[in-house]
Amino acid sequence: MLITCPYCGPRDVIEFTYQGDGNRERPQPASQNLDAWNAYVYDRLNPAGDHNEIWQHSGGCRAHLRVVRNTVTHEILSTAFARGGHKTEGRS
Amino acid sequence: MSPRRTETGGRIDRLRTIRFTFDGAPYTGHAGDTLASALLANGVTLFGRSFKYHRPRGLLAAGVEEPNALVTVLRGEVREPNIAATMVEIYDGLVAVSQNRTPSLAWDIGALNQLGGKILSAGFYYKTFMGPVVGPLKGTRFWMFCEHFIRRAAGLGKAGTAHDPARYERMNAFCDVLVVGSGPAGLMAAKAAADQGARVILADLEANFGGSANWSGETIDGMHAADWAQRAVGQLEGNDNVRLLPRTTVWGYYDGNTLAALERVTDHKEVAAKGEPRQRYWAIRAGTVVLATGSFERPLVFPGNDRPGVMLAHAAERYAVEYGVLPGQRIALFTNNDSAYRSAVALKKAGAAVVAIIDVRADVSNEMRRLASDAEAELLAGHAVVATEGGKALTGLKVQRFDATGGALSGDERSIHADSLLMSGGWSPTIHLASQVGAKAEWDPARQAFLPPKPTQRRPNQQWIGAGAFTGSFSTAEAIAEGRAAGLQAAGGAASSAPLPVVEAAPGDPDPAPVFEIKAKGKSFVDFQHDVTAEDVRLAHREGFVSVEHLKRYTTLGMATDQGKNSNVPGLAIMAEALGKPIPEVGTTRFRPPYTAVSIGSLAAERFGDLKPERLTPMHDWHLANGARMYSAGLWYRPMIYGLAGETVEQTYVREARATRDSAGIVDVSTLGKIAVQGPDAAEFLDRVYTNMFSTLAVGKARYGLMLREDGLAFDDGTTWRLGEQDFLMTTTTANAGKVMQHLEYFLDVIWPELKVTVTSVTDEWAGAAIGGPNARAILASCVTGTAVDNAILPFMGIVHGRIAGVPVMICRLSFSGEMAFEVYSGAGYGTRVWEALIEAGKPFGLVTYGLEALGTMRIEKGHVTGAEIDGRTTARDLHLDWMLSKKKPFIGSAMMDREGLIGSDRLELVGVIALDNRALNGGGHIVEELDEANPHDSLGHITACCYSPALGKYIALALVEGGKARHGTRAFVSDPLRNRFGPVEIVSNHFFDPDGSRMHG
């Protein structure tokens, strides 16, 4: 699997660390809503198809990327910095 | 001359004799022989015993698909089992042994299983051994009784236990076009792509490129096909943009056109050349893959089809043409298609008598009839083989009239005397790699084979093009045309109308008759390697297995080391017939990597042993030179003890710890994780990350901090130093340095991108030495310049900057040992210089160096926690660190840490344990309430760390125990049955020594 890092270009998956489901929303730090915290900490989407994921380029620039990946075909549909900007579109 | 070796022909070098042994007996062969061809030339017919029934088995094939002739190759102490003799190239001194026989191949007591064949039918294990225990010897209990014997009898080769001294290598390769398979299609594809200027890799699992050209006996461009292939290889060799990989099996095809291949670099050599690895693992990224992997000939299923001497037709042709070996003198062929006629002619030409061609088809073309008469063979059209005869070698066979449409046998049996029976049940394209990347094979009713899908049906991230027999185009002329077209297309070139090489080949219809099995009395094998018969498949059907996946698991069809390369299609056909469904409705299973067995060594490659990365502290060499015994902690190496002559480990650490508490000791703490946390929002960030406050920390001071995970469990601890208003130096435990860094980066990048903070790993930039003990301050005072180190200037948790031996240092007064202690940090390059200066300054005070054991001892005495207690299951409360949980702010984990399950009174809490029998305790030992050594029960918790405490004069431990504090002062027992340790203990506070901290505060 190749992931295109917006800084570093296309790199082998071996350089990246999976950091989980990118759809999770962290409650406000002071929130006391345990259901929301529970969902954030434990619930994960597991679709057969396109999935919004967080990957860290841990063996490279260490940026976190928002990656849309097809979990069936391993196609990468887009990558972008998790902090925003520099989206790379297109199937690879 | 060997009895079966022909006078001339083949690619073996008759002038070079190679000596080797098989099952201890000496044999000779020629350079270019495989173990299979050399033994066959020596008249060996018996190569192995079958998996379940221990039936004698000979060679079935000549290539990678061989299911029977599996051998173990010995090199010194190292044994490699389950290698097909057809893939072993002989070399002087080769030692190979057969497998699955007791005591010898010829006399095998396991063969008695044949008499009980009914008992060992499909599902035997499930039926006999699974389920409720009824009588004394039924069900699961019976299995436990029999397991030992069955496991020894049913099995393949034994793996070795000796350390493998061979070296393995990993290589990354990139190319525009990867061509898998080097037959006429592959050679044409590689040539066409290379001529376009593409970077080409051509890989073939055989030692010699050429594929079928090496034995087809055809003519290409007016020369022998084998010579044509050699010329084509020669043309490729000269190109800078072509890499040729012989003996290289492409075994895995993954997404993104990443392929895994195994190159057998020196397995065929007596001695490896300097620097050569045994095997090389290739990770290949290809723009486009040309799959020219050819096809496998299928066996026919009939009674006695596994007798030694029954072989695939093309395999016999290969042995005769490529190796100059005849599989027999009187050969019969049994076929459902035209290709066997060419084999017959080739064997006749090589000097064998072809006594008969038995064809299931009544209607045989005139062209084939002509070939049969060229071979001087009697043609028995509309006949089938119904039995074979002989013991460890074939002596004859029986045939009967056969109706190919209904499968009925009729008329009298007729005996034919033959020492070799060659069979051809049609051909199956080798679609494994395409299947691995998800290509769904389609049944072609004319070819009676699963073919790869057409290019339009492929998915966008697998760019492969098929060529030749892989696509079901079985003639060499088609292979050449498709190969060139595939090479051009893969390299982005335009289609060519230039003339193609001209092929002269025997005629033949590629479509076989749809006959897979001859139903007659006797065992008819489908899967030779796993001993699955046609009757087993039907039995599975009768018992209700309708899915092909279930069939596979129940009968174990296709699940042996050959992964059903021969048996898949016949097995499906028999299942389809039993179900009364057409084959495509039964479907085929998806192939998965690896295509052939892959050595674990090649996957590990350089990532172990000498080439495993090591992290060494700046003072590493000093430690070695001064008697340290090193201990590997993750990738780090740390001194464990600095032992004196004659000391035990315990004596050493006790001496080191005692000397530290009596005067002073020094320890290398360079391995602690160190992270620079900098920026305008650094203090705010730390407030969110740690459970306690850091924004209130004064510049020039340090604070002990605790981190939780998002789920509220404890994560890591360490001190963080405020070096400036916006500049913090965080320390982490050695083991968690990487995890903490990733944790911080995640929150800054993903959760709080608005915070202006950068985090930088500076672990390797700093050398750290911790010096502690009653005299530590005096030692520092005698060697530090530029600052005072007294209580006013350097209070507890204070930081000063100064110099030692002229080197700038940063000193923080903090304590892990519980003594008055200081951590001295300097630039990593000056670590040893500062360390030596401290040692020198300590001499008048009797300063000792101490290692991890003494460090651990002093921390246990103080009751401090490490990774053994922060084990991913404990909370801050469990560890009595709840005083660090700020109520003034939210922090990571604060919302989740008070959940019901995390605050119950039944949780395991940190306590101290003292052995009352004055014997050592063990990590992992359990704490139990009752004195019942024989049947320990109801564990209250377990020991996490233990030592002999010189300060207390007792064996002590830290433990996580239910009830925790409430049990202080009570007695219990330690139970450690694995190490035969049972004895009374007292449960106490984890703060064994100096609980009010008077020593470190001074």
Ligand SMILES: [Zn+2]
């Ligand atoms: Zn990057």
